[in-house]
Amino acid sequence: MKEDSAPCSWIPDLSDASGPIYLALADAIQEGIAAGTLPEGERLPTHRALAAALDLDLTTVTRAYGEARRRGLVDAAAGRGTFVRGPLAQPPMVEPLPAEIDLSMNLPPQPPAAAIPAKLSQTMAAILRRSDAARVLSYHPSAGGTAERAAAARWLAPLLGTVPPSRVLVTAGGQAALMALLTTLAPPGSTVLTEQFTYPGLRAIAVQTGIALEGLPMDGDGLLPEALDAACARLKPAALYTIPTIQNPTAATMPPARRAAVAEIARRHRLAVIEDDAYGLLPSAPAPPLATFAPDRTWYLGTLSKCLLPALRVAYLVAPDDRCAARIQAALRAVCQMVPPLSAAVATRWVQDGTALRLVEDIRAEAARRQDVARRILPAGSFAAHGQGHHIWLRLPACRSATGFATQARRFGLALVPDTAFAVGPAPDASVRISLGAAPDLDSLAAALGRIGSLLDENADALAEIV
Ligand SMILES: Cc1ncc(COP(=O)(O)O)c(C=O)c1O
Structure with missing residues (x-):
């Protein structure tokens, strides 16, 4: 028929x-x-x-x-x-089943020598011993106090140069900042452009707020500028959301020339840019952020979750100007009232006394060791990665489906995330994101990746059924 x-x-x-x-x-x-x-x-x-x-x-x-x-x-x-595509209220997320080795959570590895739990308890104890400890236990300004905003500006200075603290907001993690930004910049029904695979938390916000996402095609250097230009002309989007460094999930990092091209297009179309630089402090020699190419239209977001600790729930958001900062501060108050003061105090102290920088260096070095393990175990050329990133993007052989592969990996005691969790629009080929940071140590990571290597074998489907 x-x-x-x-x-x-x-x-x-x-x-x-x-x-x-x-x-x-x-x-x-x-x-x-x-x-x-x-x-x-x-x-x-x-x-x-x-x-x-x-x-x-x-x-x-x-x-x-x-x-x-x-x-x-x-x-x-x-x-x-x-x-x-699937139930709208729940963009596909990681299955909550227990897995023997978790390769699904994009966590910073915790190198034992860094002794993060011990440092955390010492710092909290010191903060609570201070004469003004009662202040920490009360309500705070919704975007952080003066000292916290100054520490944030200092933390970001190696990437952004000098930024006045009045433009810097301390937020309760990156996700809350994104919710405040999206509800401020993109009315329901409007379109926000993203990379064709993007952070699932952004997809969850789009579902909650009734914003349409439009995925832009990418190559190994990130989103394609010509596609951005065409989409701006065609869709009149409210904003571009992009992850230019160690993109989640593809690991692509835009080189400076690509960033300049994106910034020029954004300026020409008067487009607001949300630069999510969650992984921006991991490379030892990072490319200049988009915000340095187009500071007047870029909202720069740097969470501490990926370079220090997700449990802190602290992120730093830089607004294009003071007026924009005031606008987003009101939205942040509506979303989550304030950044948890005890966490903000820990982050501020760690920035001021150099602990934060030393921890990032330890985490970066451990991330590099884990990337070496992946390069040693998985077939050459089978995945995209950044040498100091927390994840890899594994391209599956033709005829393998990403969800089928993830289900199969479950049977082998491994949790990883199929491309459907990230796709904005149809996925061109089948890939999975493998996070290297949550495995407890290098040996268990090597064992897990060894199992993935055998799963890539065409016969693995059949073998998995043999008991
Ligand atoms: C690109 C990106 N942005 C933001 C977040 C969320 O950060 P936070 O833990 O600060 O909410 C994540 C977490 O995976 C992420 O990958």
């Missing part, structure tokens, strides 16, 4: 629709997914079949499917049709 003459498998009731019909049809897709009538992986009727069934113009259905794609509801695969 010719595809276009196939019976229409799904016909929504649009009799009560008001407003543009293409939006009503996109809403119906969203409702169908939420109600379970359109399950994950279901192929939607062809444009032509649905147009005929609903007595609509073909272009109306095409527009509706385009809108559904923009909302992240469906993926279109050339020549194969349009497929339901």
Whole structure:
């Protein structure tokens, strides 16, 4: 049977629709997914079949499917049709099953010699012994006090140069800062551009706030400037969200020329840029942040989660100017009231007394050792990585699916994350992100990667079933 003459498998009731019909049809897709009538992986009727069934113009259905794609509801695969992406309220995340070795969490490794727990308890005890300890136990300004903002500016100076503390906000982790930024910069229904694979936390925010993400194609150096230029002209996006250094998940790092090109395009299109530099302090010789190319339109975010400790819940956000800083401070108050004062006090002290810098150096060195293990064990050329990063992006052999591979790895006692958790739009090939930081030590990491190496073997599917 010719595809276009196939019976229409799904016909929504649009009799009560008001407003543009293409939006009503996109809403119906969203409702169908939420109600379970359109399950994950279901192929939607062809444009032509649905147009005929609903007595609509073909272009109306095409527009509706385009809108559904923009909302992240469906993926279109050339020549194969349009497929339901999955339950909207839950972008695919890591399965919460216990795994023998966790390669799913992008944590900084904790080198035993760094003695982070001991340092943490000493610093907290010292803070609580201070004469003004009661202050730490109370409410604080929502973006940090004067000393904390000054420490943040000092911490970021090697990357950004001198930034007035009035533009620097201390936030309760990177995720809270992103929520405040997205709700401030991108109204519901607007489009935010991202790399074609991006941080799942950003996808979760887009779902909560009704923002459409549009993924931009990438190469080994990050997002393609010409694609950014075209998307700006076509979609009039509210912002670009990008991770230029050790991108999560692809590990791509934009070289300076690519950063300059991105900044020039952003300036030409008057585009707000959210630069998520979560991994920016890991390279010993980092490229200049995008914020140094376009300081007047870039929101620079540097969390301490990846270079020190996620449990601190401290990140530093630099606004383009003082007015923008005040605006985002109001949003931060709405999102989480304030950065946890005890954590902010620890971070401030560690920045001031040099502990933070020494810990980053220890973590960077351990990350490099772990990358060496990956290079030694996995086949050459099978993955993309940065030599001082926490993760690698493993390209799977043709015919292997990323979710199938992750499920299989579970059976071998390993947790890793398939590309579907990061994809904004259709994924071109199958890849998985393997995080090296959560494994307890180098030996268990080597054992885990050895198992992954054997899983890459074509026969692993069959072997896994043998008991
Ligand atoms: C790119 C990126 N941004 C932000 C975050 C979240 O950071 P935080 O722990 O500070 O909320 C992560 C965590 O994985 C990340 O990979």
